[in-house]
Amino acid sequence: MNFKGKQQPVTIPRAAKTLRRTRIQEEKEEQILEAALDVFSASGFRGSTIDQIAEVAGMSKPNLLYYFRTKEAMHRALIDRVLYTWLEPLRAFDADGNPEEEIRSYIRRKLEMARDFPRESRLFANEVLQGAPHIEDELKGPLKELVDEKAEVIRAWAKSGKIVKCDPYHLIFSIWSTTQHYADFDVQVRAVLGQEHAGEGRFEDAARFLEQLFIGGLRPDRSES
Amino acid sequence: MNFKGKQQPVTIPRAAKTLRRTRIQEEKEEQILEAALDVFSASGFRGSTIDQIAEVAGMSKPNLLYYFRTKEAMHRALIDRVLYTWLEPLRAFDADGNPEEEIRSYIRRKLEMARDFPRESRLFANEVLQGAPHIEDELKGPLKELVDEKAEVIRAWAKSGKIVKCDPYHLIFSIWSTTQHYADFDVQVRAVLGQEHAGEGRFEDAARFLEQLFIGGLRPDRSES
DNA sequence: GGATAATTTGACCGATTGGTAAACATTACA
DNA sequence: TGTAATGTTTACCAATCGGTCAAATTATCC
Numbered sequence: 001m002n003f004k005g006k007q008q009p010v011t012i013p014r015a016a017k018t019l020r021r022t023r024i025q026e027e028k029e030e031q032i033l034e035a036a037l038d039v040f041s042a043s044g045f046r047g048s049t050i051d052q053i054a055e056v057a058g059m060s061k062p063n064l065l066y067y068f069r070t071k072e073a074m075h076r077a078l079i080d081r082v083l084y085t086w087l088e089p090l091r092a093f094d095a096d097g098n099p100e101e102e103i104r105s106y107i108r109r110k111l112e113m114a115r116d117f118p119r120e121s122r123l124f125a126n127e128v129l130q131g132a133p134h135i136e137d138e139l140k141g142p143l144k145e146l147v148d149e150k151a152e153v154i155r156a157w158a159k160s161g162k163i164v165k166c167d168p169y170h171l172i173f174s175i176w177s178t179t180q181h182y183a184d185f186d187v188q189v190r191a192v193l194g195q196e197h198a199g200e201g202r203f204e205d206a207a208r209f210l211e212q213l214f215i216g217g218l219r220p221d222r223s224e225s
Numbered sequence: 226m227n228f229k230g231k232q233q234p235v236t237i238p239r240a241a242k243t244l245r246r247t248r249i250q251e252e253k254e255e256q257i258l259e260a261a262l263d264v265f266s267a268s269g270f271r272g273s274t275i276d277q278i279a280e281v282a283g284m285s286k287p288n289l290l291y292y293f294r295t296k297e298a299m300h301r302a303l304i305d306r307v308l309y310t311w312l313e314p315l316r317a318f319d320a321d322g323n324p325e326e327e328i329r330s331y332i333r334r335k336l337e338m339a340r341d342f343p344r345e346s347r348l349f350a351n352e353v354l355q356g357a358p359h360i361e362d363e364l365k366g367p368l369k370e371l372v373d374e375k376a377e378v379i380r381a382w383a384k385s386g387k388i389v390k391c392d393p394y395h396l397i398f399s400i401w402s403t404t405q406h407y408a409d410f411d412v413q414v415r416a417v418l419g420q421e422h423a424g425e426g427r428f429e430d431a432a433r434f435l436e437q438l439f440i441g442g443l444r445p446d447r448s449e450s
Numbered sequence: 451g452g453a454t455a456a457t458t459t460g461a462c463c464g465a466t467t468g469g470t471a472a473a474c475a476t477t478a479c480a
Numbered sequence: 481t482g483t484a485a486t487g488t489t490t491a492c493c494a495a496t497c498g499g500t501c502a503a504a505t506t507a508t509c510c
Contacts, residue, residue, distance in 0.1 A: 024477080024487070043355055047271030050468060063488055065469065125354055125409075129347055130268055132412045139416035147417045164441065169418060170434035174403045177410070181402035184350075187357045191364035192372045193394060209395035213442040216389065249457070249507080275498060288458050290499065457506065466497060476487065 029067050032057050033081060036074050041119040044126040045075055045134065072134070079127070079135055082120050083142075089113065090146060090172075095153040099162045100215055103175075107210050110179035115203045121183035147172060163218045171218075178210055254292050257282050258306060261299045266344040269351035270300055270359065297359075304352070304360060307345050308367075314338065315371060315397075320378040324387045325440055328400075332435050335404035340428045346408035372397055388443045396443075403435055 035057035039048045050071055054061040068074040089109035094102055114121055127135055147169065154168035182189060182203065190198045197205070260282035264273045275296055279286040293299040314334035319327055339346055352360055372394065379393035407414060407428065415423045422430070 028487090043271050044269050044351075045272070046268050047355070049466080051466080060489060061468090062470080062490085066487070069469090071468065122354055125350075126269075128410050128413045129350055129354065130272070132416075136412070136416070139413055143413075144417050144419060164437070166437055167430050167434045169422070170431050171438075173406055173410075173414060173417075173431075174435065174438060177402040177406035178399045181398055185353050185398075185402070187361070188353045188364055188368075189398060191357075191361070192369050192398075194369060197394075205392050206395050206398075209392045210399065212389070212391055213396075213399060213438065216442040216444070218438070219441070253457090274496080276496080285459055286498090287460085287500080291457070294499090296498065451510100453508100453510085455506105455508075457504100459502105459504075461501085461503100463500075464498100467495075468493105469495105470493070471491090472489100473491100474487100474489070476485100478483100478485080480481100480483090 025067070028059070028063075029077075031059070032064055032067055032074065033078050036078050037082075037119050037123060040075060040078060041122040041126065044130055045071075046130070050074075075134060078123065079138075082123065083135075083138060086113070086120060086124065087143070087146060090150060093150050093153065095156070099157045100218075103163075103214055103218065104211055107175060107179060107214060108207060110175060111182065111203055111207050111210070114179050114181075114183035115200070118183035118186060121180050125180065125184040161220050164220045166218065175214070178213075179206075182206055250292070253284070253288075254302075256284075257289055257292055257299065258303050261303050262307075262344050262348060265300060265303060266347040266351065269355055270296075271355070275299075300359060303348065304363075307348065308360075308363060311338070311345060311349065312368070312371060315375060318375050318378065320381070324382045325443075328388075328439055328443065329436055332400055332404060332439060333432060335400060336407065336428055336432050336435070339404050339406075339408035340425070343408035343411060346405050350405065350409040386445050389445045391443065400439070403438075404431075407431055 032053070035053050038056050039053045042048075043052075048071075050061055050064065053074070054064045057064060068077065089106055092109070093106055124135075127133075128139075132139055151168035151172065154163070154166075154171060157163045158165045158168070189202065193202060257278070260278050263281050264278045267273075268277075273296075275286055275289065278299070279289045282289060293302065314331055317334070318331055349360075352358075353364075357364055376393035376397065379388070379391075379396060382388045383390045383393070414427065418427060
Protein backbone atom coordinates (compact mmCIF):
# COMPACT_ATOMS: atom_id res chain seq x y z
CA MET A 1 0.00 0.00 0.00
CA ASN A 2 2.05 2.91 -1.24
CA PHE A 3 0.54 6.35 -1.47
CA LYS A 4 3.48 7.98 -3.12
CA GLY A 5 2.08 7.21 -6.54
CA LYS A 6 4.33 7.79 -9.50
CA GLN A 7 1.94 10.09 -11.25
CA GLN A 8 2.70 13.02 -13.51
CA PRO A 9 4.94 15.82 -12.21
CA VAL A 10 2.98 18.14 -10.02
CA THR A 11 3.89 21.66 -11.03
CA ILE A 12 6.88 23.24 -12.58
CA PRO A 13 8.58 25.84 -10.43
CA ARG A 14 8.52 29.30 -11.86
CA ALA A 15 12.24 29.62 -12.11
CA ALA A 16 12.75 26.20 -13.63
CA LYS A 17 13.57 26.66 -17.23
CA THR A 18 14.96 23.18 -17.53
CA LEU A 19 12.54 20.31 -17.90
CA ARG A 20 14.39 17.95 -15.60
CA ARG A 21 13.43 18.08 -11.94
CA THR A 22 16.27 18.46 -9.54
CA ARG A 23 16.82 16.45 -6.40
CA ILE A 24 15.89 19.46 -4.30
CA GLN A 25 12.65 19.85 -6.20
CA GLU A 26 11.70 16.26 -5.54
CA GLU A 27 12.47 16.53 -1.87
CA LYS A 28 10.85 19.87 -1.25
CA GLU A 29 7.69 19.08 -3.18
CA GLU A 30 7.42 15.85 -1.27
CA GLN A 31 7.89 17.73 1.98
CA ILE A 32 5.31 20.33 1.04
CA LEU A 33 2.67 17.86 -0.08
CA GLU A 34 3.14 15.90 3.11
CA ALA A 35 2.50 19.05 5.12
CA ALA A 36 -0.37 20.05 2.85
CA LEU A 37 -2.01 16.70 3.44
CA ASP A 38 -1.78 17.31 7.15
CA VAL A 39 -3.37 20.72 6.96
CA PHE A 40 -5.94 20.30 4.19
CA SER A 41 -7.22 17.05 5.65
CA ALA A 42 -7.68 18.70 9.01
CA SER A 43 -9.34 21.94 7.96
CA GLY A 44 -10.56 21.63 4.40
CA PHE A 45 -9.45 23.88 1.58
CA ARG A 46 -11.00 27.12 2.70
CA GLY A 47 -10.10 26.58 6.31
CA SER A 48 -6.44 25.97 5.59
CA THR A 49 -3.81 28.64 5.16
CA ILE A 50 -0.54 28.68 3.30
CA ASP A 51 1.17 29.86 6.46
CA GLN A 52 0.00 26.77 8.31
CA ILE A 53 1.32 24.51 5.60
CA ALA A 54 4.58 26.39 5.46
CA GLU A 55 5.02 26.01 9.19
CA VAL A 56 4.30 22.29 9.15
CA ALA A 57 6.61 21.86 6.19
CA GLY A 58 9.29 23.77 8.05
CA MET A 59 9.93 26.37 5.40
CA SER A 60 9.10 29.97 4.70
CA LYS A 61 5.93 30.88 2.86
CA PRO A 62 7.64 32.40 -0.17
CA ASN A 63 9.80 29.34 -0.43
CA LEU A 64 6.74 27.15 -0.47
CA LEU A 65 5.19 29.40 -3.10
CA TYR A 66 8.28 28.93 -5.18
CA TYR A 67 7.30 25.30 -5.68
CA PHE A 68 3.55 25.74 -5.84
CA ARG A 69 2.42 29.06 -7.16
CA THR A 70 -0.93 29.09 -5.44
CA LYS A 71 -2.86 27.38 -2.69
CA GLU A 72 -5.04 25.85 -5.39
CA ALA A 73 -2.01 24.38 -7.15
CA MET A 74 -0.95 22.65 -3.96
CA HIS A 75 -4.39 21.25 -3.42
CA ARG A 76 -4.64 20.13 -7.01
CA ALA A 77 -1.27 18.38 -6.88
CA LEU A 78 -2.20 16.67 -3.65
CA ILE A 79 -5.46 15.35 -5.01
CA ASP A 80 -3.89 14.18 -8.24
CA ARG A 81 -1.29 12.30 -6.29
CA VAL A 82 -3.69 10.60 -3.92
CA LEU A 83 -6.76 9.92 -6.01
CA TYR A 84 -5.41 7.12 -8.15
CA THR A 85 -4.13 5.13 -5.20
CA TRP A 86 -7.29 5.80 -3.28
CA LEU A 87 -9.34 3.91 -5.82
CA GLU A 88 -7.03 0.91 -5.96
CA PRO A 89 -9.16 -1.35 -3.77
CA LEU A 90 -12.23 -0.87 -5.95
CA ARG A 91 -10.16 -1.40 -9.06
CA ALA A 92 -8.97 -4.69 -7.61
CA PHE A 93 -12.53 -5.91 -7.44
CA ASP A 94 -12.42 -8.99 -9.63
CA ALA A 95 -15.36 -10.13 -11.72
CA ASP A 96 -13.99 -13.66 -11.94
CA GLY A 97 -13.41 -14.04 -8.22
CA ASN A 98 -15.70 -15.51 -5.63
CA PRO A 99 -18.29 -12.81 -4.86
CA GLU A 100 -18.29 -13.40 -1.13
CA GLU A 101 -14.51 -13.35 -1.01
CA GLU A 102 -14.26 -10.28 -3.24
CA ILE A 103 -16.64 -8.29 -1.08
CA ARG A 104 -14.94 -9.45 2.08
CA SER A 105 -11.53 -8.46 0.87
CA TYR A 106 -12.79 -5.14 -0.49
CA ILE A 107 -14.13 -4.30 2.95
CA ARG A 108 -10.84 -5.34 4.53
CA ARG A 109 -8.79 -3.24 2.19
CA LYS A 110 -10.97 -0.21 2.65
CA LEU A 111 -10.78 -0.59 6.40
CA GLU A 112 -7.02 -0.87 6.23
CA MET A 113 -6.91 2.33 4.24
CA ALA A 114 -9.09 4.05 6.82
CA ARG A 115 -6.70 2.87 9.51
CA ASP A 116 -3.43 3.54 7.75
CA PHE A 117 -4.30 6.58 5.67
CA PRO A 118 -6.92 8.54 7.56
CA ARG A 119 -5.63 11.86 6.29
CA GLU A 120 -6.16 10.84 2.72
CA SER A 121 -9.69 9.82 3.55
CA ARG A 122 -10.40 13.09 5.30
CA LEU A 123 -8.92 15.07 2.46
CA PHE A 124 -11.56 13.69 0.13
CA ALA A 125 -14.28 13.79 2.76
CA ASN A 126 -13.66 17.47 3.33
CA GLU A 127 -13.66 18.14 -0.36
CA VAL A 128 -16.84 16.22 -1.14
CA LEU A 129 -18.61 17.46 1.96
CA GLN A 130 -18.02 21.03 0.88
CA GLY A 131 -19.47 20.46 -2.54
CA ALA A 132 -16.42 19.03 -4.31
CA PRO A 133 -15.60 22.34 -6.01
CA HIS A 134 -12.16 21.10 -7.03
CA ILE A 135 -12.82 17.47 -7.98
CA GLU A 136 -16.15 17.60 -9.73
CA ASP A 137 -14.61 16.39 -12.97
CA GLU A 138 -12.89 13.46 -11.30
CA LEU A 139 -16.14 12.39 -9.69
CA LYS A 140 -18.21 12.58 -12.85
CA GLY A 141 -15.46 11.13 -15.00
CA PRO A 142 -13.00 8.49 -13.81
CA LEU A 143 -14.82 7.69 -10.59
CA LYS A 144 -18.21 7.23 -12.18
CA GLU A 145 -16.74 5.09 -14.94
CA LEU A 146 -14.99 2.83 -12.48
CA VAL A 147 -18.08 2.46 -10.34
CA ASP A 148 -20.26 1.83 -13.37
CA GLU A 149 -17.93 -0.95 -14.41
CA LYS A 150 -17.90 -2.61 -11.00
CA ALA A 151 -21.62 -2.13 -10.56
CA GLU A 152 -22.06 -4.19 -13.69
CA VAL A 153 -20.00 -6.95 -12.17
CA ILE A 154 -22.12 -6.95 -9.05
CA ARG A 155 -25.29 -6.90 -11.08
CA ALA A 156 -24.12 -9.97 -12.95
CA TRP A 157 -23.41 -11.75 -9.69
CA ALA A 158 -26.91 -10.95 -8.51
CA LYS A 159 -28.44 -12.04 -11.77
CA SER A 160 -26.71 -15.41 -11.65
CA GLY A 161 -27.83 -15.90 -8.05
CA LYS A 162 -24.38 -15.71 -6.52
CA ILE A 163 -25.52 -12.92 -4.26
CA VAL A 164 -28.92 -11.56 -3.43
CA LYS A 165 -30.54 -9.19 -5.93
CA CYS A 166 -29.70 -5.68 -4.83
CA ASP A 167 -28.81 -2.23 -6.10
CA PRO A 168 -25.07 -2.41 -6.82
CA TYR A 169 -24.52 1.33 -6.54
CA HIS A 170 -25.97 1.54 -3.09
CA LEU A 171 -23.99 -1.51 -2.11
CA ILE A 172 -20.81 0.26 -3.09
CA PHE A 173 -21.90 3.43 -1.30
CA SER A 174 -22.56 1.45 1.85
CA ILE A 175 -19.12 -0.12 1.80
CA TRP A 176 -17.51 3.24 1.23
CA SER A 177 -19.43 4.93 3.99
CA THR A 178 -19.09 2.24 6.64
CA THR A 179 -15.37 1.83 6.17
CA GLN A 180 -14.38 5.45 5.67
CA HIS A 181 -16.44 6.31 8.71
CA TYR A 182 -13.59 5.02 10.85
CA ALA A 183 -11.23 7.57 9.35
CA ASP A 184 -13.52 10.53 8.79
CA PHE A 185 -15.43 10.34 12.05
CA ASP A 186 -12.57 8.99 14.10
CA VAL A 187 -13.00 11.37 17.02
CA GLN A 188 -16.67 10.50 17.29
CA VAL A 189 -15.96 6.78 17.14
CA ARG A 190 -13.36 7.14 19.87
CA ALA A 191 -15.62 9.30 22.00
CA VAL A 192 -18.51 6.85 21.80
CA LEU A 193 -16.41 3.74 22.32
CA GLY A 194 -14.73 5.35 25.28
CA GLN A 195 -11.25 4.68 26.53
CA GLU A 196 -11.98 1.00 27.07
CA HIS A 197 -12.26 0.29 23.35
CA ALA A 198 -10.31 3.23 21.96
CA GLY A 199 -7.34 1.03 21.11
CA GLU A 200 -6.53 -0.11 17.63
CA GLY A 201 -8.65 -3.17 18.28
CA ARG A 202 -11.64 -1.21 17.07
CA PHE A 203 -10.59 -1.84 13.49
CA GLU A 204 -10.63 -5.59 14.09
CA ASP A 205 -14.05 -5.31 15.67
CA ALA A 206 -15.29 -3.19 12.81
CA ALA A 207 -13.95 -5.66 10.27
CA ARG A 208 -15.65 -8.54 12.01
CA PHE A 209 -18.95 -6.71 12.23
CA LEU A 210 -18.92 -5.42 8.68
CA GLU A 211 -18.11 -8.79 7.19
CA GLN A 212 -20.90 -10.29 9.23
CA LEU A 213 -23.27 -7.58 8.05
CA PHE A 214 -22.40 -7.63 4.38
CA ILE A 215 -21.85 -11.33 3.93
CA GLY A 216 -25.02 -12.14 5.84
CA GLY A 217 -27.01 -9.37 4.18
CA LEU A 218 -26.01 -10.37 0.68
CA ARG A 219 -26.22 -14.15 0.97
CA PRO A 220 -28.59 -15.35 -1.71
CA ASP A 221 -30.57 -17.77 0.49
CA ARG A 222 -33.93 -16.03 0.49
CA SER A 223 -35.73 -13.07 -1.01
CA GLU A 224 -36.62 -9.96 0.92
CA SER A 225 -40.01 -8.85 2.13
CA MET B 226 -39.77 16.67 12.23
CA ASN B 227 -39.11 20.13 13.53
CA PHE B 228 -35.59 21.38 13.84
CA LYS B 229 -36.44 24.60 15.58
CA GLY B 230 -36.06 22.98 18.97
CA LYS B 231 -37.29 24.88 22.00
CA GLN B 232 -33.97 24.86 23.77
CA GLN B 233 -32.52 27.47 26.05
CA PRO B 234 -32.16 31.03 24.77
CA VAL B 235 -29.14 31.30 22.60
CA THR B 236 -27.34 34.45 23.64
CA ILE B 237 -28.42 37.67 25.18
CA PRO B 238 -27.78 40.73 23.04
CA ARG B 239 -25.37 43.17 24.52
CA ALA B 240 -27.80 46.03 24.60
CA ALA B 241 -30.66 43.97 25.99
CA LYS B 242 -31.06 44.96 29.58
CA THR B 243 -34.52 43.46 29.80
CA LEU B 244 -34.75 39.72 30.26
CA ARG B 245 -37.67 39.27 27.92
CA ARG B 246 -36.78 38.67 24.32
CA THR B 247 -38.43 40.97 21.87
CA ARG B 248 -40.18 39.95 18.70
CA ILE B 249 -37.34 41.43 16.68
CA GLN B 250 -34.80 39.43 18.61
CA GLU B 251 -36.63 36.20 17.93
CA GLU B 252 -36.92 36.95 14.26
CA LYS B 253 -33.39 38.14 13.71
CA GLU B 254 -31.76 35.36 15.66
CA GLU B 255 -33.81 32.89 13.69
CA GLN B 256 -32.76 34.59 10.48
CA ILE B 257 -29.11 34.58 11.49
CA LEU B 258 -29.01 30.95 12.57
CA GLU B 259 -30.68 29.94 9.34
CA ALA B 260 -27.97 31.75 7.39
CA ALA B 261 -25.28 30.39 9.68
CA LEU B 262 -26.50 26.87 9.02
CA ASP B 263 -26.16 27.51 5.32
CA VAL B 264 -22.63 28.79 5.60
CA PHE B 265 -21.16 26.62 8.35
CA SER B 266 -22.54 23.44 6.83
CA ALA B 267 -21.01 24.33 3.50
CA SER B 268 -17.55 25.42 4.62
CA GLY B 269 -16.97 24.28 8.17
CA PHE B 270 -16.20 26.61 11.03
CA ARG B 271 -12.77 27.79 9.96
CA GLY B 272 -13.75 28.11 6.35
CA SER B 273 -16.76 30.29 7.07
CA THR B 274 -16.71 34.03 7.55
CA ILE B 275 -19.02 36.37 9.41
CA ASP B 276 -19.33 38.45 6.27
CA GLN B 277 -20.67 35.46 4.36
CA ILE B 278 -23.26 34.76 7.02
CA ALA B 279 -24.23 38.42 7.19
CA GLU B 280 -24.73 38.52 3.46
CA VAL B 281 -26.87 35.37 3.41
CA ALA B 282 -28.85 36.67 6.36
CA GLY B 283 -29.37 39.96 4.54
CA MET B 284 -28.00 42.21 7.23
CA SER B 285 -24.87 44.15 8.03
CA LYS B 286 -22.04 42.51 9.88
CA PRO B 287 -22.23 44.75 12.94
CA ASN B 288 -25.93 44.09 13.13
CA LEU B 289 -25.29 40.38 13.14
CA LEU B 290 -22.66 40.82 15.82
CA TYR B 291 -25.21 42.68 17.87
CA TYR B 292 -27.11 39.41 18.29
CA PHE B 293 -24.15 37.05 18.49
CA ARG B 294 -21.03 38.57 19.86
CA THR B 295 -18.61 36.23 18.16
CA LYS B 296 -18.41 33.70 15.39
CA GLU B 297 -18.00 31.03 18.06
CA ALA B 298 -21.21 32.12 19.77
CA MET B 299 -23.15 31.71 16.55
CA HIS B 300 -21.70 28.28 15.97
CA ARG B 301 -22.36 27.26 19.55
CA ALA B 302 -25.98 28.42 19.38
CA LEU B 303 -26.48 26.59 16.11
CA ILE B 304 -25.13 23.34 17.45
CA ASP B 305 -27.12 23.56 20.66
CA ARG B 306 -30.25 24.10 18.68
CA VAL B 307 -29.73 21.25 16.27
CA LEU B 308 -28.05 18.55 18.35
CA TYR B 309 -31.01 17.49 20.45
CA THR B 310 -33.28 17.02 17.49
CA TRP B 311 -30.56 15.31 15.55
CA LEU B 312 -30.47 12.48 18.07
CA GLU B 313 -34.24 12.00 18.19
CA PRO B 314 -34.30 8.92 15.94
CA LEU B 315 -31.81 7.07 18.10
CA ARG B 316 -33.69 8.09 21.23
CA ALA B 317 -36.85 6.65 19.74
CA PHE B 318 -35.19 3.27 19.51
CA ASP B 319 -37.49 1.14 21.67
CA ALA B 320 -36.23 -1.80 23.71
CA ASP B 321 -39.70 -3.30 23.89
CA GLY B 322 -40.38 -3.10 20.17
CA ASN B 323 -39.77 -5.72 17.53
CA PRO B 324 -36.03 -5.64 16.79
CA GLU B 325 -36.40 -6.02 13.06
CA GLU B 326 -39.04 -3.31 12.96
CA GLU B 327 -37.05 -0.98 15.22
CA ILE B 328 -33.96 -1.22 13.09
CA ARG B 329 -35.95 -0.81 9.93
CA SER B 330 -37.65 2.32 11.19
CA TYR B 331 -34.43 3.72 12.57
CA ILE B 332 -32.86 3.42 9.15
CA ARG B 333 -35.90 5.04 7.58
CA ARG B 334 -35.86 7.95 9.96
CA LYS B 335 -32.17 8.55 9.54
CA LEU B 336 -32.56 8.47 5.77
CA GLU B 337 -35.41 10.94 5.97
CA MET B 338 -33.23 13.26 7.99
CA ALA B 339 -30.45 12.95 5.43
CA ARG B 340 -32.94 13.84 2.74
CA ASP B 341 -34.79 16.63 4.53
CA PHE B 342 -32.02 18.12 6.64
CA PRO B 343 -28.78 17.67 4.77
CA ARG B 344 -27.34 20.91 6.08
CA GLU B 345 -27.71 19.78 9.66
CA SER B 346 -25.95 16.55 8.78
CA ARG B 347 -23.12 18.39 7.09
CA LEU B 348 -22.78 20.80 9.97
CA PHE B 349 -21.92 17.89 12.26
CA ALA B 350 -19.92 16.09 9.63
CA ASN B 351 -17.73 19.13 9.12
CA GLU B 352 -17.28 19.53 12.81
CA VAL B 353 -16.42 15.91 13.54
CA LEU B 354 -14.26 15.58 10.46
CA GLN B 355 -12.16 18.49 11.60
CA GLY B 356 -11.57 17.01 15.01
CA ALA B 357 -14.76 18.14 16.76
CA PRO B 358 -13.00 21.02 18.52
CA HIS B 359 -16.32 22.58 19.54
CA ILE B 360 -18.42 19.54 20.41
CA GLU B 361 -16.01 17.24 22.16
CA ASP B 362 -17.98 17.42 25.40
CA GLU B 363 -21.25 16.60 23.69
CA LEU B 364 -19.70 13.57 22.03
CA LYS B 365 -18.13 12.18 25.18
CA GLY B 366 -21.11 13.07 27.34
CA PRO B 367 -24.70 12.96 26.12
CA LEU B 368 -23.96 11.17 22.86
CA LYS B 369 -21.90 8.43 24.43
CA GLU B 370 -24.48 7.90 27.16
CA LEU B 371 -27.30 7.59 24.67
CA VAL B 372 -25.37 5.18 22.51
CA ASP B 373 -24.30 3.14 25.52
CA GLU B 374 -27.93 2.80 26.52
CA LYS B 375 -29.10 1.72 23.10
CA ALA B 376 -26.14 -0.58 22.64
CA GLU B 377 -27.29 -2.39 25.75
CA VAL B 378 -30.70 -2.85 24.18
CA ILE B 379 -29.19 -4.30 21.05
CA ARG B 380 -26.93 -6.54 23.07
CA ALA B 381 -29.96 -7.90 24.90
CA TRP B 382 -31.69 -8.62 21.60
CA ALA B 383 -28.65 -10.52 20.41
CA LYS B 384 -28.37 -12.42 23.66
CA SER B 385 -31.98 -13.57 23.47
CA GLY B 386 -31.51 -14.64 19.88
CA LYS B 387 -33.79 -12.05 18.34
CA ILE B 388 -30.99 -10.85 16.12
CA VAL B 389 -27.63 -12.28 15.30
CA LYS B 390 -24.82 -11.80 17.83
CA CYS B 391 -22.92 -8.71 16.79
CA ASP B 392 -21.10 -5.68 18.14
CA PRO B 393 -23.87 -3.16 18.87
CA TYR B 394 -21.60 -0.13 18.65
CA HIS B 395 -20.40 -0.96 15.20
CA LEU B 396 -23.95 -1.69 14.18
CA ILE B 397 -24.95 1.81 15.21
CA PHE B 398 -21.91 3.29 13.45
CA SER B 399 -22.82 1.48 10.28
CA ILE B 400 -26.37 2.80 10.33
CA TRP B 401 -25.12 6.31 10.96
CA SER B 402 -22.55 6.18 8.21
CA THR B 403 -24.69 4.58 5.53
CA THR B 404 -27.61 6.92 6.01
CA GLN B 405 -25.74 10.16 6.58
CA HIS B 406 -23.66 9.36 3.54
CA TYR B 407 -26.57 10.51 1.40
CA ALA B 408 -26.43 13.95 2.96
CA ASP B 409 -22.71 14.40 3.56
CA PHE B 410 -21.49 12.96 0.27
CA ASP B 411 -24.45 14.08 -1.77
CA VAL B 412 -22.44 15.49 -4.65
CA GLN B 413 -20.48 12.30 -4.98
CA VAL B 414 -23.60 10.16 -4.87
CA ARG B 415 -25.17 12.30 -7.59
CA ALA B 416 -22.03 12.26 -9.68
CA VAL B 417 -21.75 8.49 -9.55
CA LEU B 418 -25.42 7.79 -10.10
CA GLY B 419 -25.46 10.19 -13.01
CA GLN B 420 -28.38 12.18 -14.25
CA GLU B 421 -30.48 9.08 -14.84
CA HIS B 422 -30.78 8.30 -11.14
CA ALA B 423 -30.07 11.72 -9.67
CA GLY B 424 -33.75 12.29 -8.86
CA GLU B 425 -35.16 12.01 -5.38
CA GLY B 426 -35.83 8.36 -6.10
CA ARG B 427 -32.34 7.60 -4.90
CA PHE B 428 -33.55 7.84 -1.33
CA GLU B 429 -36.16 5.18 -1.98
CA ASP B 430 -33.55 2.98 -3.60
CA ALA B 431 -31.19 3.55 -0.71
CA ALA B 432 -33.90 2.71 1.81
CA ARG B 433 -34.73 -0.48 -0.01
CA PHE B 434 -31.11 -1.53 -0.21
CA LEU B 435 -30.22 -0.67 3.38
CA GLU B 436 -33.21 -2.49 4.80
CA GLN B 437 -32.30 -5.49 2.72
CA LEU B 438 -28.71 -5.29 3.92
CA PHE B 439 -29.38 -4.76 7.60
CA ILE B 440 -32.40 -6.99 8.00
CA GLY B 441 -30.72 -9.76 6.07
CA GLY B 442 -27.37 -9.24 7.74
CA LEU B 443 -28.79 -9.30 11.24
CA ARG B 444 -31.31 -12.11 10.87
CA PRO B 445 -30.48 -14.71 13.51
CA ASP B 446 -30.70 -17.76 11.24
CA ARG B 447 -27.10 -18.87 11.29
CA SER B 448 -23.75 -18.09 12.82
CA GLU B 449 -20.88 -16.49 10.96
CA SER B 450 -17.69 -18.06 9.82
C1' DG C 451 -45.97 63.04 21.25
C1' DG C 452 -41.87 62.58 23.77
C1' DA C 453 -38.61 59.94 26.36
C1' DT C 454 -36.24 55.83 26.50
C1' DA C 455 -34.63 51.59 25.13
C1' DA C 456 -33.64 48.64 21.23
C1' DT C 457 -31.79 48.22 16.75
C1' DT C 458 -28.97 49.34 12.68
C1' DT C 459 -25.22 51.29 10.20
C1' DG C 460 -20.72 53.27 8.26
C1' DA C 461 -16.28 53.97 9.47
C1' DC C 462 -12.69 51.93 11.33
C1' DC C 463 -9.06 48.71 13.85
C1' DG C 464 -5.20 45.45 14.18
C1' DA C 465 -4.29 40.80 12.65
C1' DT C 466 -4.21 37.53 9.09
C1' DT C 467 -4.99 36.22 4.39
C1' DG C 468 -2.90 34.84 -0.41
C1' DG C 469 0.66 36.37 -2.98
C1' DT C 470 4.80 39.42 -4.96
C1' DA C 471 9.50 41.77 -5.68
C1' DA C 472 13.92 41.73 -5.32
C1' DA C 473 18.04 40.89 -2.96
C1' DC C 474 20.68 37.18 -1.36
C1' DA C 475 22.55 32.37 -0.97
C1' DT C 476 23.46 27.97 -2.77
C1' DT C 477 24.01 24.49 -6.10
C1' DA C 478 25.36 22.34 -10.42
C1' DC C 479 28.38 22.17 -13.97
C1' DA C 480 31.90 23.58 -17.48
C1' DT D 481 37.11 27.99 -9.80
C1' DG D 482 33.92 30.87 -12.06
C1' DT D 483 29.35 31.50 -13.46
C1' DA D 484 24.78 30.76 -14.49
C1' DA D 485 20.80 28.52 -12.84
C1' DT D 486 18.41 27.24 -8.84
C1' DG D 487 16.83 27.98 -4.30
C1' DT D 488 15.79 30.96 -0.09
C1' DT D 489 14.74 34.96 2.54
C1' DT D 490 13.30 39.64 4.06
C1' DA D 491 10.26 43.06 3.34
C1' DC D 492 6.20 44.15 1.63
C1' DC D 493 1.36 44.53 -0.70
C1' DA D 494 -3.77 44.84 -1.13
C1' DA D 495 -7.67 42.28 0.40
C1' DT D 496 -10.05 40.09 3.85
C1' DC D 497 -10.49 38.49 8.52
C1' DG D 498 -13.04 38.94 13.29
C1' DG D 499 -14.56 42.51 15.86
C1' DT D 500 -15.35 47.60 17.92
C1' DC D 501 -17.28 52.18 18.21
C1' DA D 502 -20.13 56.00 18.11
C1' DA D 503 -23.62 57.97 15.75
C1' DA D 504 -27.97 57.44 13.58
C1' DT D 505 -32.36 55.20 13.20
C1' DT D 506 -36.38 52.76 14.77
C1' DA D 507 -39.60 50.58 18.00
C1' DT D 508 -41.85 50.74 22.55
C1' DC D 509 -44.41 52.50 26.15
C1' DC D 510 -46.21 56.15 29.14
